[in-house]
Amino acid sequence: MYTLYILISQSTKRYYVGQTSNLKKRIKYHLSGYTSFGKRNKDIELVFNKVYDTRSKAVKAERFIKKQKSHSFIQDLIAGKISVPL
Numbered sequence: 001m002y003t004l005y006i007l008i009s010q011s012t013k014r015y016y017v018g019q020t021s022n023l024k025k026r027i028k029y030h031l032s033g034y035t036s037f038g039k040r041n042k043d044i045e046l047v048f049n050k051v052y053d054t055r056s057k058a059v060k061a062e063r064f065i066k067k068q069k070s071h072s073f074i075q076d077l078i079a080g081k082i083s084v085p086l
Contacts, residue, residue, distance in 0.1 A: 002058035004084070006048035006065075006074060009041035015074050016044070017065050019058035023049060048078045052086070061086050 003023045007016040007030060016037045020026040027046060030038035038044065052058040061084040065074065076082045 002052050002055045004048075004050045004052065004058050004061045004065075005046060006078065007037070007044045008047050009037075010043040010045060012041060014041065015047075015071070017062055017074070019052075019055070019062045021055070050084070057086055 002019055002021050004017075004019045005023055005026070007018075007027075008014070009016075014037075016030075018026070023046075029035055030044055033039045033042075050061070052061065064084055064086070065077065068074075073082070077084065
């Protein structure tokens with residue numbers, strides 16, 4: 001199982017979109033500052049996650065979201081107004 005996830009920095013209001021096979025471990029990495037997003041943003045929070053049965057589906061969903069390049073698209077996704085087409 002693979003998880004698509006979205007984090008937000010409460011201070012900068014920036015989003016991070018990623019996918020992983022171990023969400024708990026990946027969030028710990030972010031919080032510990034092992035990732036560039038975690039180093040720059042100390043107040044991150046998980047705001048969205050969706051589980052996929054294959055890594056390829058999770059990667060396709062991640063790429064689709066990133067291609068939108070839209071703050072409002074991510075906000076609508078988190079609010080449940082839209083879904084990732086997969």
